[in-house]
Amino acid sequence: MDIRDLKVKILGIVATPIKNGNTQFIVNEALRMAEAEGPVETEVIHLEDYQIGYCTGCEGCLRKVHKVQQEVGCDIIPVPIKEYNCTIKDDMEVLHRKLLECDGLILGAPVYIATIPAQLKTFLDRCRTFVHDYRLRGKVAQALTVAFYRNAGEDTALAAMNITLLGLGFTIVGYGGSTVSTREGLGILVRGKRIAVTEDQLGMMLIRTVGSQVAQYALRLKAGTRALKEAGIELREKAMYAVPGSKK
Numbered sequence: 135m136d137i138r139d140l141k142v143k144i145l146g147i148v149a150t151p152i153k154n155g156n157t158q159f160i161v162n163e164a165l166r167m168a169e170a171e172g173p174v175e176t177e178v179i180h181l182e183d184y185q186i187g188y189c190t191g192c193e194g195c196l197r198k199v200h201k202v203q204q205e206v207g208c209d210i211i212p213v214p215i216k217e218y219n220c221t222i223k224d225d226m227e228v229l230h231r232k233l234l235e236c237d238g239l240i241l242g243a244p245v246y247i248a249t250i251p252a253q254l255k256t257f258l259d260r261c262r263t264f265v266h267d268y269r270l271r272g273k274v275a276q277a278l279t280v281a282f283y284r285n286a287g288e289d290t291a292l293a294a295m296n297i298t299l300l301g302l303g304f305t306i307v308g309y310g311g312s313t314v315s316t317r318e319g320l321g322i323l324v325r326g327k328r329i330a331v332t333e334d335q336l337g338m339m340l341i342r343t344v345g346s347q348v349a350q351y352a353l354r355l356k357a358g359t360r361a362l363k364e365a366g367i368e369l370r371e372k373a374m375y376a377v378p379g380s381k382k
């Protein structure tokens with residue numbers, strides 16, 4: 135396939151109960167920069183538009199992964215699971231599909247008590263299958279956040295998102311970007327301005343850089359993977375967990 139036909143899809147997730155707020159603004163801004171990189175298609179989704187129940191810890195996803203690995207061997211990566219792999223039937227089915235279809239992810243959430251909002255944690259817990267089935271390997275990601283105060287949980291919120299994205303199989307291509315939604319991060323509301331991140335010049339620069347980086351690395355990774363395949367070079371990943379009783 136001609137490399138000039140290459141296209142990547144970047145998914146933006148707005149992970150907050152608030153619609154049309156600063157979080158939504160920074161995710162859109164990052165996606166706008168991603169599109170400017172060339173053959174890049176973007177989609178933005180807001181978790182508030184989806185019904186997502188808590189993970190109940192039933193282990194159904196894990197049992198399914200192990201069952202398939204026992205059939206095909208644990209060195210087959212990603213684990214060939216075609217269907218939605220969660221026992222809870224709700225909107226996560228749509229969201230799993232969107233994650234599987236994208237080449238890159240920009241995950242944006244506000245700082246809530248120095249970490250991520252409960253809504254985002256609920257969503258991430260429901261993605262547990264991907265930790266074990268490796269189906270999100272080969273996709274890139276970065277996180278974005280916004281807080282009231284400067285230095286009041288931005289780093290810990292980004293760290294929480296980064297470690298979880300890594301666990302799910304994404305390749306993190308930067309530490310992420312943070313902004314403040316008050317004047318100079320002092321906690322003083324900017325009068326008449328709901329979207330006040332626009333005043334944070336450094337923060338917005340970081341957000342835009344994240345958008346460009348995610349698109350560029352997604353393009354590089356997809357192009358490189360395709361080139362290696364066309365050259366007959368097959369890089370086979372190793373499983374991280376042995377499955378008792380599996381073929382290999």
Ligand SMILES: Cc1cc2nc3c(=O)[nH]c(=O)nc-3n(C[C@H](O)[C@H](O)[C@H](O)COP(=O)(O)O)c2cc1C
Binds near residue numbers: 155158287
């Ligand atoms: C429950 C809750 C907890 C928050 N915790 C923090 C915090 O720890 N540090 C901080 O600087 N801002 C905190 N904030 C403020 C939000 O991060 C800030 O208002 C942000 O702009 C919200 O994003 P939005 O504009 O998209 O709604 C908190 C807000 C809420 C509702």
